[in-house]
Amino acid sequence: MDNSKINMTxxxxxxxxxxxxxxxxxTHQRTEIxxxxxxxxxxPTTENVFNQVRKHLKSISLDTVYRTIATFEEYxxxxxxxxxxxxxxxxxxxxxxxHLVCSNCNKIEDFYWPDFDxxxxxxxIDHWSDVEVKHVVIKGICSNCRK
Amino acid sequence: MDNSKINMTxxxxxxxxxxxxxxxxxTHQRTEIxxxxxxxxxxPTTENVFNQVRKHLKSISLDTVYRTIATFEEYxxxxxxxxxxxxxxxxxxxxxxxHLVCSNCNKIEDFYWPDFDxxxxxxxIDHWSDVEVKHVVIKGICSNCRK
DNA sequence: ATCTAAATAAGAATAATTACCATCTAATAA
DNA sequence: TTATTAGATGGTAATTATTCTTATTTAGAT
Numbered sequence: 001m002d003n004s005k006i007n008m009t010x011x012x013x014x015x016x017x018x019x020x021x022x023x024x025x026x027t028h029q030r031t032e033i034x035x036x037x038x039x040x041x042x043x044p045t046t047e048n049v050f051n052q053v054r055k056h057l058k059s060i061s062l063d064t065v066y067r068t069i070a071t072f073e074e075y076x077x078x079x080x081x082x083x084x085x086x087x088x089x090x091x092x093x094x095x096x097x098x099h100l101v102c103s104n105c106n107k108i109e110d111f112y113w114p115d116f117d118x119x120x121x122x123x124x125i126d127h128w129s130d131v132e133v134k135h136v137v138i139k140g141i142c143s144n145c146r147k
Numbered sequence: 148m149d150n151s152k153i154n155m156t157x158x159x160x161x162x163x164x165x166x167x168x169x170x171x172x173x174t175h176q177r178t179e180i181x182x183x184x185x186x187x188x189x190x191p192t193t194e195n196v197f198n199q200v201r202k203h204l205k206s207i208s209l210d211t212v213y214r215t216i217a218t219f220e221e222y223x224x225x226x227x228x229x230x231x232x233x234x235x236x237x238x239x240x241x242x243x244x245x246h247l248v249c250s251n252c253n254k255i256e257d258f259y260w261p262d263f264d265x266x267x268x269x270x271x272i273d274h275w276s277d278v279e280v281k282h283v284v285i286k287g288i289c290s291n292c293r294k
Numbered sequence: 295a296t297c298t299a300a301a302t303a304a305g306a307a308t309a310a311t312t313a314c315c316a317t318c319t320a321a322t323a324a
Numbered sequence: 325t326t327a328t329t330a331g332a333t334g335g336t337a338a339t340t341a342t343t344c345t346t347a348t349t350t351a352g353a354t
Binding site: 082084100102103109111112113115116119121122124125127128129130131132133134135136137138139140141142143146 | 231249256258263268274276277282285287290293
């Protein structure tokens, strides 16, 4: 068995554990949607996920994908990426990371920036409380488009 | 005459100069839309602008507001704010600044962070070129919602 | 004042997302 | 294992944001 399958199994076990601990049912649809999200690490739209899941579950409805993704987001299993074009995109990477967005093709790439993560926000925002997200978006031209 | 009117006059003159230099016509609609944007510094949606302009130009069409805002954006007169909720929002502040977003009421507030602006992105993104935007979004609870 | 390309209004079309409700099913307990 | 039931789903309609189309209007040049 190759590594990707071992990881997949581990991820699916963690997924089921999370759902159970939240009192959420483990349905065929949720399982397939989660698998699709693992497979699509390139910030898919809801439509992308829908099409992927349909390959294995032909009766899946788009609304279920919307609802399920919202549920996953609510329980921290995925992150909603601030809209870049017109469709919302999602990210299985829930660790602290940032985004590169290609001005040309709208591709989104994750990157890490520990030096930034360690910075304290300026005192001018002290009137805001519960700062739980500090996210950087950098726009430029990706290596593909530069060619 | 109070200061706000002096500033308004200056801004409108700058606006007309910009349009002329780009070969764009100075229409009644564009003028009213620009005035509405000056008035609405709280990151309005297209619909917000439309409603404001309608007070003075009852025949304005929503499509004109969309088109005009796109034109203004193209020529650097306003900035598009990365979607936070479902509607796109705009910002008359085209200087280098960042956004605070309230997790509770979705209010967007501008802030400045020179220490961040001076930072060089991590070398892990060196394969991207033409980095022209480096923007931070901080999420928290605004002073109003904290009360 | 006239002309013409650019801009607009009105409404239709499209795209993304959400709401509704009848039906189905996962999880629990008998 | 089966019955029960609240939670989840499918299909479709509705809503919301945005863009397109086309006939008409108008800003700015002549």
